[in-house]
Amino acid sequence: MTTPNHLSAAEAVSDTAPDRCAVDTVEIARVARLVEAMSGELDKLFSHQEIEDAGQGPGRIASLAARFAAKEACLKLFPRETALNTITAMDFSVVKDEYGAPHISVTPAAEIVLGRHLVAEIKISLTHSETTATAVALRIQRTIKPSWGGRFIFRWLPYRRKVILENLNRVYGANVEASQIDLLAQAHYGHLLKLLKELIQFRFLSAARKKSIVRVEGVPGMIEAFEAGRGILILTGHFGNxxxxxxxxIEHFPQVKGRIHFLRRPIKPKWLSDLLTRRFNQAGFGVVGRRGSLEEIVSTIEAGDAIVFPFDQYARRPEGIEVEFFGQAAGTYKSMAVIAMATGAPVIPAASWREPDGTHVLKFFAPLKPLLDDDVGQEIIKNTRAYNQAIELSIVRHPEQWWWVHRRWKNQKPRR
Structure with missing residues (x-):
C-alpha cells in the first residue's frame, strides 16, 4: 500500500484546513463476533500490518475495532465513490509512524480517488471506551499555488486554454470548485514555462551537471528485468520534463545505453523528426516508429531490450480501443497489451516529475501483474485498463506536470 505523499512544487498542505470530516463508531462486541467468525480470513477485513499491530493481548479486539471504524470513516469522506464501489474498506488501512501515531495508508485505487478530489492526505484520530471504538477522519486539501508566469500566461497568452480546462474538468470538475480548476490550469502553464526554460538551459550544461539534476529511482529492478532477458515494455506518459x-x-545506469528504444510517431517536417531522432541516439537511446513497426518492436523485445511506450495519447481505430480513463471512454492503444501477451515481456510503469528545488526524478515502478482471461479480447481490455490506471496514478500525484494540452478524450463530449 502507498501513502499519497507525492506533493509537487505547486502544492503545500502545512497551512491547509480540513475541508471535510467524518466520524464512525462501532461496537467492540460486534467486531469481536466478526473476528471470531472470520478467524482464518481476517485479511478480508484488515491489512497484514493492522493485524500485526493489534497484537495478541487483551486490547487486540479494541485495537481492531478502532481500525475498522477508521476504514468506515474514510469511506464516508468519499460517498459517491463508495456507493459506486470504486473504493472499499480494504483500500484504507491504519499504520503507525515511528512515534506510534496513527496514519492512513491507501491503495492505488484510493490514491486516484483522493487525487481527483485534490486531497493531499487523510488525518485520523482513534479512541475507544470499554464498549465502543471511534475514529475521526479529516480530509486535507492540496493548496495549489501557481507561479507568476503561470498566472500571466493563463490570462494573456492562453495557448489551448479551452482544451486544458475541458480536460481538467473531465478529471476534477465533479469533485472540486471551478476556482481550483483555474488554479490548476495556471500551475500547468507555469510548468510549461519551466519546461521550455529547462530545455534551453539543458543544452549548455556539463555532463556532470546534467547527471546531478536528476535522481533515478527503481534502477535495481530495471537492471534485474534486463538480466532476465525477456525484454521490457516501459509504460509511461508525458510527465514532468x-x-x-x-x-x-540514463547516465545513472550507463550499462543499458543502446538497449532502450523510444516508440514515437513520425512528425513533420522531416528535418525536425531527424533532429529529435539524432538527439535521442546521441544520448544512448534508440527510436522506433510507431506506425507499421510491430515486427521491429517484437524483434527488439525478443532481443532482450526495452521499448518505451508513451501511453497517454489518443488512439483512433484500428490501433485504439475505447477503454476507461479517469471514468470516461478514451481511445487507447491496444498494441501494448497484445505485445505483452505475445512476448511475455514485463510491463514496467515509469514517470518523471520536477521537485520543488528544481531537480528532477525519474522513477521505475514494480512490473504490473498480467491480468488473464479466457477471452483474448477481454484480456486485452483488462490489461489496457490497468495500464491506463497506472497513468492515472502518476497524473494525480503531480497533476500540473502532465500534458493537459493534448486532446486525450477526442470525439468525447465534455461532461457538464
Missing amino acids: FEVSTVAG
Whole structure:
C-alpha cells in the first residue's frame, strides 16, 4: 500500500484546513463476533500490518475495532465513490509512524480517488471506551499555488486554454470548485514555462551537471528485468520534463545505453523528426516508429531490450480501443497489451516529475501483474485498463506536470 505523499512544487498542505470530516463508531462486541467468525480470513477485513499491530493481548479486539471504524470513516469522506464501489474498506488501512501515531495508508485505487478530489492526505484520530471504538477522519486539501508566469500566461497568452480546462474538468470538475480548476490550469502553464526554460538551459550544461539534476529511482529492478532477458515494455506518459529526466537519467545506469528504444510517431517536417531522432541516439537511446513497426518492436523485445511506450495519447481505430480513463471512454492503444501477451515481456510503469528545488526524478515502478482471461479480447481490455490506471496514478500525484494540452478524450463530449 502507498501513502499519497507525492506533493509537487505547486502544492503545500502545512497551512491547509480540513475541508471535510467524518466520524464512525462501532461496537467492540460486534467486531469481536466478526473476528471470531472470520478467524482464518481476517485479511478480508484488515491489512497484514493492522493485524500485526493489534497484537495478541487483551486490547487486540479494541485495537481492531478502532481500525475498522477508521476504514468506515474514510469511506464516508468519499460517498459517491463508495456507493459506486470504486473504493472499499480494504483500500484504507491504519499504520503507525515511528512515534506510534496513527496514519492512513491507501491503495492505488484510493490514491486516484483522493487525487481527483485534490486531497493531499487523510488525518485520523482513534479512541475507544470499554464498549465502543471511534475514529475521526479529516480530509486535507492540496493548496495549489501557481507561479507568476503561470498566472500571466493563463490570462494573456492562453495557448489551448479551452482544451486544458475541458480536460481538467473531465478529471476534477465533479469533485472540486471551478476556482481550483483555474488554479490548476495556471500551475500547468507555469510548468510549461519551466519546461521550455529547462530545455534551453539543458543544452549548455556539463555532463556532470546534467547527471546531478536528476535522481533515478527503481534502477535495481530495471537492471534485474534486463538480466532476465525477456525484454521490457516501459509504460509511461508525458510527465514532468521527460526529455531532461531520461537523457540525464540514463547516465545513472550507463550499462543499458543502446538497449532502450523510444516508440514515437513520425512528425513533420522531416528535418525536425531527424533532429529529435539524432538527439535521442546521441544520448544512448534508440527510436522506433510507431506506425507499421510491430515486427521491429517484437524483434527488439525478443532481443532482450526495452521499448518505451508513451501511453497517454489518443488512439483512433484500428490501433485504439475505447477503454476507461479517469471514468470516461478514451481511445487507447491496444498494441501494448497484445505485445505483452505475445512476448511475455514485463510491463514496467515509469514517470518523471520536477521537485520543488528544481531537480528532477525519474522513477521505475514494480512490473504490473498480467491480468488473464479466457477471452483474448477481454484480456486485452483488462490489461489496457490497468495500464491506463497506472497513468492515472502518476497524473494525480503531480497533476500540473502532465500534458493537459493534448486532446486525450477526442470525439468525447465534455461532461457538464
